[in-house]
Amino acid sequence: MTSPEKTKVKTINRLKSMYALRAEVDKMYAAGEDATATGKPVAWVMLGQWAEPILTAMDVISIYPENYGSVCAAGGKAAPYLEISDAEGFPSHVCGYARNCFGYSAKMKELGGVIPPEAPMGGMPRPNLLVASSEICDARFKWFQALGRYFDAPIWTIESPYPGLRESIEPGTDERSVKFLISQLREFVTFLEQLFGRKINWDKLDEVARGLAGINRLRWEINRARCAHPGPMHSKDLWSSITAAFFRGSESKAILDGFGKMLEEVKQRAETGVSALNVPEKFRLSFDGLPPWHSLDIFDKLAARGWNFVIESNYRPYTPNNIDLSKYADPLERYVRERFQSTNNILDVEYEPEEAASIRDEIKRTGNSTILQIKHVRDCQCDGMVIHILLSCRSASLPLPAMQQKAQDLLKVPALVLEGDMVNASLFDPAEVLKKAEAFEETMSYYKQLRKEAGMPW
Amino acid sequence: MTTSTLHGLAQAAAVSRDRAQRVLELKSGGKKIFGYLCIYPVLEMLTAFDIVPFRLFGDINEPVTKANNYLPTVVCPFIRSYLDLGLKGRYDFLDGIITSHICDVGAGVPAIWNYAVKTKFTYHIDTPHTMRESAQEYHRHLMDSFRASLEEYTGRKLEPAKLVEAVKKHNEQRALVRALYDLKKPDPPLVSGAETIRVIKAVQSLPVDEGNALLREVIDEVKARSTGPAKKAGRLMIWGSILDNTLLVEMIESLDANVVMDDTCVGSRPFFNDVKITPDPLDGLAAHYLNHIKCPRTFTTDYFAHQKDHVSDLKRRYGYLGDYARDWKVNGVILEALKYCDTHGYEVPSVKDYFQEIDLPTIYLEHDYTPGMIAPLKTRVQGFLEIIA
């Protein structure tokens, strides 16, 4: 099976614990193949994870076309699907993962519903249900709605409340959002029970939800340990394991074990001063935006220059909610309350009380916070950020320039801006990136001096 | 010449050119002016608090320079232009800004605005994307929060009677706009597509009473004049992203076509359904702003359907467009979307499928919110009109 990395240059000291997690991506597509054989219903699902535990508790297999986009991109197989999407009339600037999926679906329809023979990893089986989501981006529901041209599968959209920053800390907002989530997930369960003519297994939901929460907490602890000097875990290891964390929740026991081992390995490296690079760490960087899946070997080349990508702003675990779940008898409510992410909880858990109070005050006064989006850069004492503006993803690209401004103003940390796409390899020029990187080293050194003059800790 | 000495279409043209002139006068007389982005903020509530709603637009003729530091080039060029104007001080006169969760960019830009531009009062309504019961309830609660924030801002309690009065006035505005659109049904239409955009822009720059007075004058003038648009081969409808300027429509109308109908947001979209007056007026407003504005930012489907077929789905989502086409005797449809507008971009193949089902030809135009877009699009529209003819 194809793996997301094309080359194995030894400048990066990969975590051993990553390999077992990376292998999980193969199992996801194997589960899809099994579903076809056993007649189990298949749902195409948008990442966001509200859906998967519920679908698992309904004995429905979840397949993620979004992940399939990165699989096709990493295997160099996306281009023909992108071309079909263009020919179908979809604008070329819409999400690359969606374009990949439109091309794939159009091909599948043309073949009478069977998996296109050239599809990597055995392909995605035809969906019995589409579960869209308004969480994170518009593409997540507009894309699945547009799939109606290719499949007559019923469609459901899971909503996610998204209050403005100032409104998010107003009294009552969190409770209103939690109630909205619970009531619409209840609607979803009712819909599924009627659709499939069977009852949900609430114990299974509890089990998967607990497992997911456990995975998230481990990832959260891993990220905290990653701020050690030298950085013990490279972003490539995060990207290789992310499929397991996001897309294999139904197999939470194996994944929990995998991330438990990863935490041990990262902590041990941090304690013993083992670096994620096999060369001296010269620059510590944050990667902001979605990675160029088609060109991940660029990071090995950057590692050779001593660039250690110690943290990222995308694919971050959510801040765990430290609440007593035994108070809630309803499994759906437990599930929502445990996973619900709020500004209040982030402030309470991630910040010292004094700083949290001053951020709350800033948000109330200005409707904005300078530090919230760039705290990872401060925590990990980064020398620079690499910002990847993606032609086809509004959601990931939108905040990046403002983050760049904030990091520069507040932390005196500069950013290198790259333009490209997570799927379309033709928009990314590795030679150009290396040229820019060389020049950026001087900028990082200059800003290091500025930080020193300002008495900053790194 | 001040806009107040002009009347009807001439006044609409003047206000749409110099949009802030009237609200600045009002502001100097002590009125509060709130900008609003897109058509989902609840205007009736502002009117009820005696705040003048002022629609926020970009400026296609102003190159984006300052916004580049805060927004990437790969997002909606209209929003980039709007932020750029903010950074250049063009919206400094506003006392507040109301935004809503229109789309990713519309939801993300308020925090950036607050960081980079800083308007004294801002409020963001997290309008849901579905219309199921859970979303209705959530949206209804948001109305309460919005009310509470305005009460805090003004130091006054909302008076239900004033809100009902505001709903009536805004409904009157909706009815007047529909009456104006009725004047586009004859062949030739009595009012052009470009004139319509100017009138709507003007109305969205004035307090509701003044907007209504202007609409009445325009309707009377249009009915009485003998110098309206000429009869042309193309009777077109435009569907798509925001058109807050007349360039595209003027180009089309310089050819052998009249734009007789639209489904755009500086056009029919905010006006084609009334707000129901309910015992608690917030109920009617919550229902209207979630359910009755037809924009692809909301996910419309038969929510609990176990089976779906594409053609029925198309009818449910776009049947109203078929009604428009029939009632305005449309013979071709222009689908337009701003580059990077995902909300409309994803819809394009399905909308095309729908019009194909009802045998109406379509053309898709993507544009980038610059005056330079017009020349290349003109050749394509010419070709399209030849097909229709």
Ligand code: SF4
């Ligand atoms: S977040 Fe970006 S990459 Fe992911 S589905 Fe949305 S548009 Fe596509």
Ligand code: SF4
């Ligand atoms: S034009 Fe499209 S992208 Fe721009 S604000 Fe409107 S819906 Fe959003």
